[in-house]
Amino acid sequence: MKETKLGDFEEVILLLVGILDKEAYAFRIAEEFESQTKRAVSIGAVHSTLNRLGEKGFLTSAMGGATAERGGRRKRIYQITAAGQRALEESKDFKMSLWNQFPAFAGNLKFKF
Amino acid sequence: MKNPRNHITPPRLAEKLLLWFLKDELAEEVLGDLDEKFYSTAETHSLRKARRNYWYQVIHYLRPFAFRFFKIKNSNTMINHNFKVSYRQMLKNKGYSFINVGGLAMGMVVAMLIGLWVVDELNFNKYHKNYDRIAQILRVESNGQGGIAVNNALATGMGNLVRESFPDQIEELFMVRSRKQAPVITNGDKKFREVGVFLEENGPGVLTLDMIYGSTEGLKETRSVLLSQTLSKKLFGEENPVGKTVKLNADIDLLVGGVYKDLPKNSKFSDAAFFSRLLLLFRENEESMNVWNNYNIDIYVKLANNVNHVQLAELITEKIKGHYDDWARESGQTFILHPMKDWHLNSEWKDGMSVTSQEKKFVRLYGVIGVFVLLLACINFMNLSTARSEKRAKEVGIRKTLGSLRKQLITQFYMESFLYTLSAFGLSLILLWALLPWFNETSGKGILAPWGMPEFWLAGTGFILFTSFISGSYPAAYLSSFKPLKALKGGLKFGKSASIPRKVLVVFQFTISIALIIGTITVNNQIQAAKDRPIGYSPEGMIAIAPGSPRFGQQKELLKQEILKTGMAEAIGFSNYPVTSTLGWNHGFSWEGMDPGFDQSFNTITISNGYADAVGMEFITGRDFDPTRETDKNAIIINESAMKAMQLENPVGTVVRYDPGWREAVNYTIIGVVKDMIKGDPFQRTDQSIMFLDQEYTSYMYIRLNPNVSTSESIATIGEVYRQILPEAPFDFHFADDQYNQKFEAELRIASLARFFTLLAILISCLGLFGLSSFIAEQRTKEIGIRKVLGASILNLWKLLSKDFTLLVVIACFIAIPLAYAVLDNWLNSYPVRTELYWWVFAIAGFGALLVSLLTVSIQSIKAAMANPVRSLRSE
Numbered sequence: 001m002k003e004t005k006l007g008d009f010e011e012v013i014l015l016l017v018g019i020l021d022k023e024a025y026a027f028r029i030a031e032e033f034e035s036q037t038k039r040a041v042s043i044g045a046v047h048s049t050l051n052r053l054g055e056k057g058f059l060t061s062a063m064g065g066a067t068a069e070r071g072g073r074r075k076r077i078y079q080i081t082a083a084g085q086r087a088l089e090e091s092k093d094f095k096m097s098l099w100n101q102f103p104a105f106a107g108n109l110k111f112k113f
Numbered sequence: 114m115k116n117p118r119n120h121i122t123p124p125r126l127a128e129k130l131l132l133w134f135l136k137d138e139l140a141e142e143v144l145g146d147l148d149e150k151f152y153s154t155a156e157t158h159s160l161r162k163a164r165r166n167y168w169y170q171v172i173h174y175l176r177p178f179a180f181r182f183f184k185i186k187n188s189n190t191m192i193n194h195n196f197k198v199s200y201r202q203m204l205k206n207k208g209y210s211f212i213n214v215g216g217l218a219m220g221m222v223v224a225m226l227i228g229l230w231v232v233d234e235l236n237f238n239k240y241h242k243n244y245d246r247i248a249q250i251l252r253v254e255s256n257g258q259g260g261i262a263v264n265n266a267l268a269t270g271m272g273n274l275v276r277e278s279f280p281d282q283i284e285e286l287f288m289v290r291s292r293k294q295a296p297v298i299t300n301g302d303k304k305f306r307e308v309g310v311f312l313e314e315n316g317p318g319v320l321t322l323d324m325i326y327g328s329t330e331g332l333k334e335t336r337s338v339l340l341s342q343t344l345s346k347k348l349f350g351e352e353n354p355v356g357k358t359v360k361l362n363a364d365i366d367l368l369v370g371g372v373y374k375d376l377p378k379n380s381k382f383s384d385a386a387f388f389s390r391l392l393l394l395f396r397e398n399e400e401s402m403n404v405w406n407n408y409n410i411d412i413y414v415k416l417a418n419n420v421n422h423v424q425l426a427e428l429i430t431e432k433i434k435g436h437y438d439d440w441a442r443e444s445g446q447t448f449i450l451h452p453m454k455d456w457h458l459n460s461e462w463k464d465g466m467s468v469t470s471q472e473k474k475f476v477r478l479y480g481v482i483g484v485f486v487l488l489l490a491c492i493n494f495m496n497l498s499t500a501r502s503e504k505r506a507k508e509v510g511i512r513k514t515l516g517s518l519r520k521q522l523i524t525q526f527y528m529e530s531f532l533y534t535l536s537a538f539g540l541s542l543i544l545l546w547a548l549l550p551w552f553n554e555t556s557g558k559g560i561l562a563p564w565g566m567p568e569f570w571l572a573g574t575g576f577i578l579f580t581s582f583i584s585g586s587y588p589a590a591y592l593s594s595f596k597p598l599k600a601l602k603g604g605l606k607f608g609k610s611a612s613i614p615r616k617v618l619v620v621f622q623f624t625i626s627i628a629l630i631i632g633t634i635t636v637n638n639q640i641q642a643a644k645d646r647p648i649g650y651s652p653e654g655m656i657a658i659a660p661g662s663p664r665f666g667q668q669k670e671l672l673k674q675e676i677l678k679t680g681m682a683e684a685i686g687f688s689n690y691p692v693t694s695t696l697g698w699n700h701g702f703s704w705e706g707m708d709p710g711f712d713q714s715f716n717t718i719t720i721s722n723g724y725a726d727a728v729g730m731e732f733i734t735g736r737d738f739d740p741t742r743e744t745d746k747n748a749i750i751i752n753e754s755a756m757k758a759m760q761l762e763n764p765v766g767t768v769v770r771y772d773p774g775w776r777e778a779v780n781y782t783i784i785g786v787v788k789d790m791i792k793g794d795p796f797q798r799t800d801q802s803i804m805f806l807d808q809e810y811t812s813y814m815y816i817r818l819n820p821n822v823s824t825s826e827s828i829a830t831i832g833e834v835y836r837q838i839l840p841e842a843p844f845d846f847h848f849a850d851d852q853y854n855q856k857f858e859a860e861l862r863i864a865s866l867a868r869f870f871t872l873l874a875i876l877i878s879c880l881g882l883f884g885l886s887s888f889i890a891e892q893r894t895k896e897i898g899i900r901k902v903l904g905a906s907i908l909n910l911w912k913l914l915s916k917d918f919t920l921l922v923v924i925a926c927f928i929a930i931p932l933a934y935a936v937l938d939n940w941l942n943s944y945p946v947r948t949e950l951y952w953w954v955f956a957i958a959g960f961g962a963l964l965v966s967l968l969t970v971s972i973q974s975i976k977a978a979m980a981n982p983v984r985s986l987r988s989e
Contacts, residue, residue: 027146031153042173043146051178063142069152073145 006058006087012037013049014058014088017078025064025075026050050078058084123151124164127171135174136181143174191521192528199529203536206501213497214537216880220490221541221576223873226552227483228572229560234476237379237457242321243415246284247453248422250275250412250429253465254444261465263449266291270405271433272412278432282425285415287316290394292409292696297661297843298338298387299360300348304843306661307344307386311394319415320382322373327355331370335392338367344386345372363841364663365393378559381456405436406775414450422450440774471943482870486877489622493881494537495584496615498530500888509592510600522593530585534577555865557858615885616921622878623925623962624932629871630958631933635950636864639796639941640857642948649752649790649799650692651729652850654820656828657691658835660812661842668838669814673723675834681819681827686724687811693852695793695800701772702803704759715755716792716802719811725750725787727815728849735765735785738806745806748784755801756786769803781805795856796944815849875962879969882918886970890914890977898982907978914974915967922966926959933958 006014016032017024030046033039053059064077080088128144135143147170155163203210238244249265256262269288276286289312297306310316317329317339324331331339338359345354358366367389376383391410395401416425430447437446451460461470509522546562553560563569662668673685690696700714724730725737733753738745749769756764764783772778789799818827832844890897897910905913934950941947 025146026142027149030150043143043150043170044173044176044179047143047146047174048176048178066145067149069149070145071148073141073148075145076142 006091010049010053011088011091013046014053014080014084017050017059018080018088022064022077024078027075029078053084054078056083057081058087121152121155121160121163123148123167127168131171131174134181135179139179143179147171191524195525195528196532198525199532202529203532209497209501210533212880212883213494213501214533214540216497216877217490217494217534217537217580218540218544219873220487220493220877221537222544222548223490223870224483224487225541225545225563226548227479227486229563230552230556230558231476231480231483233379233558233560234458234472238381238453240377240380241453243319244453246416246418247319248414248416248450249453249456250414250426251449251451252446253449254441254446256444261462263462263465264408265411266408267410267412268405268408269402269410270436272410273403274432274436275412275414275429279425279428282417282420282428283414284417285315285319286412287313287319288391288410288412289313289316290391290409291411294394295659296362297845298344298348299363299841300357303348304363304661304841305344305347305386306659306843306845308384309338309387309389310382310385311389311391313391316413317373317388319413322376322388325372325374326353327369327371329371329373331355332388332390333370334368335390335397336365336367337370337390339371339373339388340369341375341386342372343375345369360841361389361393362661362663367393378557379457406438416450422452426450479866485625486870486873489625489874489877489881491580491583492618493622493877493884494533494580495587496618496881497884498533498584499587500615500884504891505588506592506595506600509595510597513595513597514601519593523589526589526592527581527585530588531577531581534581534584538573538577555862555869557862615888619878619882619885619918619921620925620928622874622881623922623966624929626871626874626878627925627929627958627962628933628936629867629874630961631929631954632937633864633867633871634954634957635937635941635948636860636867638948638951638954639944640860640864643795643857643860643946646791646795646946647788648853649731649788652693652848652853654818654824655728655849656816656818656831656846657693657849657852658814658816658844658846659691660814661845662839664839665812665842666809669812672814672835672838675838676816676831679830679834681822681830682816683819684723684726684817686727686815687721687808688724688813688815689719689807689811691813691852692728692790692815692849693792693856699771699773701774701778702769703772704761704767704769706760708760713758713801716800717805718802719805719807721808721811722806724811724815727817728790729817730790731788733786733788735783737785745784747779747781748806749781750785750787750804751783752787752799752802753789754799755803758801791853793856796860796946798945816846875965879965882966882969883973886914886918886973889917890973894977894980894985897977897980898985901978901982902986907975910978911971911974914977915970918966918970919963922963926962930955930959 012033013029016029016036020028020032026043026047029050030041030043033041033046050059050061054061058081059078060081061076061078063074066072066074131143131147132140147167150170151163151167154166241247250267250271252264252267253261254264267288272286272288276283289310293308294311295306295308297304298309299305312332314330314332317332322329322339325342326345327339329339331337338361340348340354340359348354348359349357353372354369355371357369359369361367373388376385392399392402401407416422426447426449429450433446433448455467458470458473458476459467460472461468512522549560549562552558669687676682676685695716697717698714699717700712702715720738722738722740725732730737735750738748738750751759751764761767761783764786767783769781769783770778771781790802791799792802793800816831818824828846832846835842835844893914897914900910900913933955937950941950
């Protein structure tokens with residue numbers, strides 16, 4: 001059976017796909033990851049994760065437009081599926097419920113939201 | 114940059130690499146992404162960085178999902194399936210798998226042990242960081258017997274002269290006392306006799322001792338010492354001893370200047386437990402540091418970069434020539450520089466030329482044995498695998514009929530051999546872990562387990578891949594090529610030629626095994642031959658005590674009287690050198706009727722009254738020194754070898770004139786001749802020696818124990834007396850027979866390693882034979898069945914099946930015997946005392962091999978002969 005849980009890195013990548021929307025292809029996602037987290041990542045690692053997320057059914061992809069700096073090559077644009085959306089929400093809810101059980105922060109968190 | 118791509122492009126090679134392994138369907142998007150990354154990096158950073166980054170990105174695309182050779186979904190199940198089938202095959206033939214894996218593991222572990230041993234030998238002294246630049250100055254001169262000798266002992270004057278004369282070429286020079294020193298080191302009531310290196314203050318720095326406390330500068334003061342970690346622990350426990358003092362020989366206080374990490378066993382200075390100052394051994398007399406007539410130190414130099422050894426040695430010889438005494442001039446003294454890298458393996462000389470040393474021969478010999486054993490194990494492994502896989506022709510047929518591709522079958526067979534090799538490697542690691550302590554002990558090494566050594570794992574991985582490839586190749590290539598119809602019909606014939614390589618292998622294996630058996634027995638015979646020699650004195654029931662206190666000289670007569678009074682000792686005597694050493698050589702003897710060309714030195718020792726009784730010297734003629742005769746101070750006792758060398762018919766009464774050069778000549782009268790005593794190497798001829806009488810300068814004590822009292826009791830009583838009279842010295846006696854037996858250590862080591870290798874070689878050969886016999890027996894199942902039906906007896910069948918192998922072993926005997934004879938005769942020729950190559954040794958080895966092989970084959974042949982013929986004939 002395919003694993004349908006979200007890993008940590010997978011979750012971040014999935015969120016970035018959502019954020020980047022029409023610009024969500026491997027190179028841009030990797031750039032965005034580096035600028036948001038200040039951590040280095042190779043395009044290959046991102047691509048492999050995208051591929052895995054696709055296998056899990058959280059992403060779909062289609063070939064998009066080409067640009068000059070890509071040597072006229074097309075890019076593969078990724079898009080979150082409904083299952084992906086659900087997985088993200090589940091992950092967030094699960095974490096929220098953990099936070100709410102955490103006594104020292106339970107109050108603070110309530111104020112923020 | 115309007116159109117950057119005209120000038121800047123991503124590295125072509127990286128792109129090619131990417132396209133080579135990347136799945137075609139991914140090429141467009143990936144290349145696009147990488148290009149975009151490349152140009153954006155080139156713009157924000159630099160072109161160089163962009164290129165480097167491009168490579169980085171390409172390497173990071175080496176992932177299963179992007180790999181064209183890796184069809185994930187499909188091959189995952191395929192690999193799982195292959196593993197499962199291989200695993201089941203292994204389980205199904207438990208006995209066979211065990212033999213196959215075990216045999217290979219044994220070969221591997223031998224190769225590992227020998228490999229580690231060889232690496233250890235080659236890395237001698239590499240612990241010292243100035244390894245490449247340190248050299249020892251050696252002197253080359255005539256040995257007085259027509260040959261040329263290379264010696265390490267030099268004079269302190271030479272050291273100082275060389276140091277002052279060549280400041281540009283020689284960065285550092287330090288002198289070390291040549292003779293091994295084992296004084297007593299004391300802290301409070303903790304006293305230990307330890308071997309130490311006595312050198313000049315710069316020595317520890319040049320040798321780059323790894324300091325735990327203090328620094329290598331710790332020998333600045335004359336009365337100072339650097340302790341090894343072990344000795345420091347023994348004396349001070351865990352605390353930092355720097356600044357404290359220890360006593361040397363219960364006499365001088367030494368300031369502890371530091372503690373260094375124990376030197377590894379493969380360092381020249383490894384047996385030292387401490388480093389202290391050379392000057393202490395000269396009673397702190399600075400003048401002794403610059404004399405020319407006493408050859409008692411070794412000189413080590415650290416050279417500047419790019420100094421030519423030969424040229425510098427010539428310059429040194431030129432320089433020292435001006436100071437030659439008559440003797441040095443006569444013997445044509447010259448000097449050479451012996452680099453540190455040659456100390457261990459290239460330190461044997463013949464007529465002044467470097468020759469292949471015993472150690473180097475052993476490195477080569479063991480290396481060859483290691484490769485052979487591994488090779489035997491590998492070939493065996495392949496043989497067993499292939500013999501086994503021919504049984505699987507039907508499986509191949511069915512698989513092919515069901516649509517298996519040839520590629521899949523090949524993968525299957527490779528997978529299997531890989532699994533076997535991997536298990537063998539795992540087993541060999543366990544064996545290595547278990548055997549290493551034993552191996553270190555037998556070979557006298559301090560080899561660490563190589564778990565952290567990347568080279569070891571690299572070699573291991575390489576070997577696994579190599580072996581599984583080679584041993585998997587035959588079944589993979591040959592069996593997978595079968596026509597399924599033929600394979601299923603059972604019409605497959607393995608021609609006669611298929612068995613020839615196996616037969617050659619058996620002969621080869623048994624040749625090696627038989628030769629090793631002969632060698633092992635002969636090594637034991639050789640040791641026995643030396644042990645059976647008359648020793649000339651009796652080490653049994655005698656204890657020896659080395660000097661341990663400056664008061665020993667004054668107290669020794671009292672000590673002797675008191676111990677004798679207890680009745681625990683029969684006789685007590687003293688000598689200036691241990692009875693188990695050949696120290697003390699002098700020339701300058703002459704006598705009436707001497708051959709004028711005689712120019713040999715004699716081993717000279719001085720002994721006290723009572724020594725002859727204590728060690729049990731055996732007089733051939735004449736008498737021992739008599740304490741009541743005043744004239745005996747001008748008497749000498751010689752041994753049999755000396756009598757022969759001096760060509761004396763009636764030695765007793767002969768007057769010998771001794772003119773050592775450093776004092777006036779004195780005439781001595783020979784009063785007795787004793788049997789030769791084996792003091793040095795028991796495999797060498799005994800030295801000609803002369804014994805003088807002296808009560809004062811004799812500080813090694815020998816006590817002949819009373820044989821009517823138990824040893825534990827007599828030693829306890831003697832120890833008590835000793836401690837009362839000399840409380841500052843440890844009562845660290847040795848049994849003289851233990852010390853005597855140590856002389857056989859090197860040979861005993863060879864013997865036990867040889868036994869180990871022989872045993873393994875026989876075992877591996879038997880495995881090979883077992884594989885071959887089981888293969889043949891299986892091939893001939895039907896034939897045996899028919900023969901049985903027609904009335905052949907079990908004995909007949911057993912003969913039929915065993916005959917071929919017996920012949921092979923007989924052939925192996927004929928090859929092994931002359932081979933072993935030649936090698937062993939050559940080896941034994943290097944010993945003046947040698948055993949014969951008895952015929953029974955060869956007979957035992959031959960018959961032993963025959964017997965073992967017959968037993969091995971019989972297991973299979975009897976099984977085959979006893980089988981029910983109905984079953985084998987009905988099988989289709």
